[in-house]
Amino acid sequence: MNHDPDLAYRTLSRDANIAEYTQETATGQIIKHTVSRTGENVKYKLVTFKIDDPENPKNWSKAYKWWVTMVIAIMCFIVALCSSIITPGIDDMAREFGVSEEVALLSITLFVVGFGLGPMAFAPMSEVLGRRIVYVSTLGVSVIFHIPCALSKNIQTLLVCRAISGIAISAPMTLVGGSLADLWKNEERGVPMAVFSAAPFMGPAIGPLIGGYLANSNGWRWLYWLQLIVSGAIYAILTFTVKETYAPKILTDRAKRLRKETGDMSYVTEEEIDRRPFSETVKIFCVRPFQLLFGELIVLLLSLYMSVLYGLLYMFFVAYPVVYEEGKHWDRGPTGLMFIPLAVGVCSSACFSPLVNAHYLKLHKKYNGNPPPEMRLIPMMFSCFFIPIGLFIFAWCSYPNVHWAGSMMGGFPVGFGFIFLYNACNNYLVDTYQSQAASALAAKTFLRSMWGAATVLFTTQMYHKMGYQWASSFLAFLSLLCCAIPFCFYFFGARIRKHSKFAAVYDENAVPDPEKNYGH
Known part of the structure; x- marks a missing residue:
């Protein structure tokens, strides 16, 4: 599935020709015949990138x-x-x-x-x-x-x-x-x-x-x-x-330039002639993310999962000073050093991301170019367990009299799991909702940011009342519970998508080619 959620699906009408922004043509234009509001037949020249166009990013x-x-x-x-x-x-x-x-x-x-x-x-x-x-x-x-x-x-x-x-x-x-x-x-x-x-x-x-x-x-x-x-x-x-870098903007500027240079007013882009009404655009941008968040089980649960992870990240800002500065009586400088394994874990997982991408390309071929969105969840199903593992290590090595190396190294698996989960979630939402993907991602971003912002306000109190070990263990159990989400959607996602008002329709006949063995 080669779908770009960042094209102008939300500002253009359903009849707009998105190919103008995704295809290069020999002439640099696509002829479009349409009927004007006055009932006249009109011919437009939709401006495109030419083949090997140097202005195409x-x-x-x-x-x-x-x-x-x-x-x-x-x-x-x-x-x-x-x-x-x-x-x-x-x-x-x-x-x-x-x-x-x-x-x-x-x-x-x-x-x-x-x-x-x-x-x-x-x-x-x-x-x-x-x-x-x-x-x-x-x-x-x-x-x-x-x-x-x-x-x-x-x-x-x-x-x-x-x-x-x-x-x-x-x-x-x-x-x-x-x-x-x-x-x-x-x-x-x-x-x-x-x-x-x-x-x-x-x-x-x-x-x-x-x-x-x-x-x-x-x-x-x-x-x-x-x-x-x-x-x-x-x-x-x-x-x-x-x-x-945005193709619709570049081509709109080119169309204006061509009209000025040639005097031919038929040089246009879909952005100029086929926009949605302003009220509809506002509704899509402001209301659609919340329709998806509260009306789509996939968006809701994945947004909650990403919110838990994002909240963990910001909880660490407060939890580390509590554990190391209060518990071990350290200064702020050495406490900051405890974040190094978290950063190393993030870098390490980034190094593995191309391998994950290569595996998906194999699946892409195996499903004849049309893999179901659930294939995006495979990295998530493996990496989700790194988060609770790291949190349990951090929790039960955080006693003041236990050596700092144990709790410090708990950050590595947490950092290692973040990117796999983040990318798999985004890719699954994009493949599932396609033209609605930008709104689905906006819903996820909104919820995770609100929760991440709130966590820093109660983390200190939580660690003081529950104790270092059980506060971190509570977070570990919460992240472990969330591990059920990718498995749920991997096995039941297709059934859930059938009942969705916004999910894209996939060809149920797109099955693996039995003649191909890609060894996944």
């Missing part, structure tokens, strides 16, 4: 495509870094402003809430205006609002600016998957997606490591100055080196 040089990939992956890393790097400075900030730890933790919560709210606006903006303008404008706003955070004289200023910065900086997380789909052909996308997938999970793992030593040596305000420096640097690189 998929035809750009490999070196430049990798440059763009690395720039936007680093952007995602920095976004995630900004969410977690302030954790070691929470206590100092709370003391300076005379507020409780819970109020100080709102600086993380409000930032992460922005990850759920921002995409609701930035996704539709990118489908209308293009990727680049959304990247540049939103990241620019976020960079600016790091300054009042660093200079704030009271907690109110910091929290408001932190909330604005979180909403603005969420755009890269929302758009990067689409940008990679713009750049790379389906068969080329495995390794770039692995690089991108590691970035959002590396940031939260590296943030407390850097933040611990920086807060000790320079104070908590420098945690915000560092965010300004790194986000400002990537903003400059993005602005001056990354071009527009």
